[in-house]
Amino acid sequence: MSANPDLRTVRAWPFEEAAKLADRLAAQGKSAALLETGYGPSGLPHIGTFGEVARTTWVRRAFAAMTGLPTRLIAFSDDMDGLRKVPDNVPNKEMLAEHLGKPLTRIPDPFGTHESFGHHNNARLRAFLDAFGFEYEFASSTDYYASGRFDAALLRMLALHEEVRAVILPTLGPERRATYSPFLPIHPKTGVVMQVPMDETRPERGTIVWTDPATGERFETPVTGGACKAQWKADWALRWYALGVDYEMSGKDLIDSVRLSSRICQVLGGTPPVSFTYELFNDEFGQKISKSKGNGLTIEQWLEYGPPESLAWFMFASPGSAKRLHKGVIPRAVDDWMAGVEKLRAAPDPANPAWHIHAGAPPAEKLPPISYATLLNLAGIAGTDDPQRLWAYIRKYYPEAAPEHEPMLDRLVHNACAYWRDWIAPERRFRAATPEEAEAMRELVRLLRARAAEFAALPAGPVREAAIQDAVYDAGRRPPFAVANKDGTLGVGRAWFQALYEVLLGKSEGPRFGGTIAIMGIEEACAMIEAALARESAPA
Template sequence: MSDTALRELAQTAKAWPFEEARKVLKRINNKTPEKGYVLFQTGYGPSGLPHIGTFGEVQRTTMVRRAFELLSDIPTKLIAFSDDMDGFRKVPTNLPNQEMLAEYLHKPLTKVPDPFGTHESFAHHNNARLCDFLDSYGFEYEFASASDYYTSGKFDDALIRVLEVYDRIMGIMLPTLGEERRQTYSPFLPICEETGNVLQVPVLHTDAKAGTIVYKREDGQEVETLVTGGRTKLQWKPDWAMRQWALGVDYEMSGKDLIDSVKASSSIVRAMGGNPPQTLTYELFLDGEGTKISKSKGNGLSMEEWLTYATPESLSLFMYQKPKTAKRLYFDVIPKNVDEYYSHLSSFEGMEDAKKLENPVWHIHNGNPPKANMPLSFNILLNLASVCNTDDKSVLWGFISRYAPEASPESHKQLDDLVGYAIRYYTDFVKPHKNYRTPNDKEREAFTALRNKLDKMDVDTPSDEVQSSVFAIGKEFEYENLREWFKANYEVLLGQEQGPRMGSFIALYGIKETVALIDQALSAEGLAG
């Protein structure tokens, strides 16, 4: 398909990255901005270890950027900006050397020692971890540091502009604050020359022509300082706005918890004489308890944890799906996302071109997804690992090779990786909670009938035929809701509440082996012990 035809289809594609990209085009009136490119920005506050939400922001923004690049030939750039000059307000509970860190409260994050002892500062450590992860995904981005931009003078013009419209910014910010906070609030946070602390103190006087402010320290002393050259930084909402104005940001997304902050920063950009960027408000990620994930608490999943148990593509799919819907980000969402990714991938090639643009794998792989080559689902592999109760990949491959003779660890590298993921996931999350139960009288009769039916089958019986037989047994024993029959299969034979398509599992595990499994469940000891 020609690039022209593909671009034509992208004009009406319903996938959310295309909808966002068209908004950006409208914002710039389909013309190249003066700076020569469209700027996408993501922000990161390195006061805690980078969490998966930070990655998600870069992933999603990249998807919008790639959609924009299909719609237009206007150059683009993505900046990942770290607010690493922010004051260190509290010690995250998930860090080592808590007492040492507590001694550096209120210092800029780039002046706080690295508790892990691997980098120049805590901020440098966190920035490096973020960049390493983004690099491993192959993201195209430019990393930017607030400490660098403030101290090198890159923000000097913007800081002077903030001074020039100081009263207007105060008029925007003060109504958003409590009465007590209003008394001492200023957009500028001086960096104390004596202590190096980031100060939250009242500003008594501003002089835009001189580029200075006069502030009152806690000891009552009045101090005059230039606002440029890293001698001050801005409170984060004015800082966010100043950065958007200075860089000419065209697109930036943020979480639902920052809706009011977006309104305030957009008003400040306008007060400075700029045009606020196009924005997207995404819903928050929740941990296993339904609480918002936090980098200071370390709740929810980390990027490293997800990639211990599943493929990078499954994480990308999780980020793509419904950004405006709140989602639990916990270990139990991993298997579903792995299998949904391969389902989308397998359907891609046979789709009409217009539908391909709405398939998540188009956005995950920048329009060029690989060929599907996954004969087994992750869910099936998890249950195979469960029944085999092994951490040896070769044991699982013994069953896989019989089910799919064309597959091998060498020819199907992704499947081999998936086997490893399945074993790790089973060992850490399934095995500790397995709870086999003995069948009741009705179930015992049904399992006996299933056992006898399977025992008469050829070992090469197709999975669909096996599935039909399992289904037929449920009907024969008058299960009004067949889900109850399949749930009994999972709980009695596999020791868990949910499970795979039984026909596929039995074909993989083996018909004779399944007969033995049922015999064990029906024996006096059962599987409960």
């Protein structure tokens, strides 16, 4: 990829980060960038995993476009960590409990599909990343330690043992301070990752001496060859130093860890990578998301209700600011993503999030001609989660459309049906129209039928939908809905549209109503309004 220094001026956070990364490489005289993202394989990949890898990927692409220099992205699995507790969502928990404290790659796989629990979760991580098309190199902590790739860095940390301890000790309480060492030997008999004080450090021999607190037995363990690993803050620094990592981002909860690991990296003689701190997600009420509370949104849920690109769109915006992650953000993210792709097709603007999501070029696949919000409306009008019912509406408006010809639209139809079934249908609350609302809705029916031939003569799409929307406005230009515009003309207040949604669809808001009427058909829309007005009261 050729360099484009002008991209430094693009007002998009990945380019701002890429500029910092370019400055680092220039200062160090490097000609290639190494970016890293970490993963703790004691659990399964989740929506945060997607966010971190996606955001790092966008910085990587921005850097490559800006500088033309080669890059690598390592997805590093901390699979040599000891298992601290048995996860809730695995089989054979009793078996796992017998192996607590051992490295994840030395614990049998409770699923029975891989050589270890760590290997199983690593495979899940790789399948997860591959499913989204991420480009990365997988790295296993176990492999790196056992193969000797960290040996030189471990020996240096051993030689600087007290200097490294001096970085961490002020952050610990008195009891932990007395026992802390950056090294965790693997017990040669039990296989457990030991957190014990060092009796001696022997840099000249490349070993540490420690005592098993349960038996009193003393051991001399090499720090090399996978017989020992580093405590996690020291481990992070060790990795940066040994591999020459240039860029890594992490969540707000790790700010102190980044600071300490950076200082240890400097003690070892390295330069810490450029770091970026992203905010964590809150739920719809602004509370911190917690697995135990179950108040978050899983990636599986998002992908049931929206395409992965919509999740990427949501992740892209303002990663340094706290955002609420809940079901309600999905419809807008889907429609905003599709609008972003249309803008990208019109102009390859690198400030457009779609530029980053789609690697600088819009997808070849045809975008749906119907918004996600309109599909949700159609599902509500039909009162169904059956995709075939929605397709019946769509084919009336777009006769040439079919699932086999519009695969993206078909996926979106299935997403919308699932979303309507799980989140909208259970919360719908219809109400009866007030006399003023009923009068305006009857006027809307009259206008729609009077102008039906006019609408039919217009091409399907935005032109026809805008004409129908004008009829919706015209029907609402009456008390108590009419409002005066700044230019002196008569407009329509929000109350009119809220009435349409609450009386006809059982919810308080939605997209422009003209698009929904256009797709369902004039006569069917009129029949729906008349049926709603005929109700004496809202159903329970």
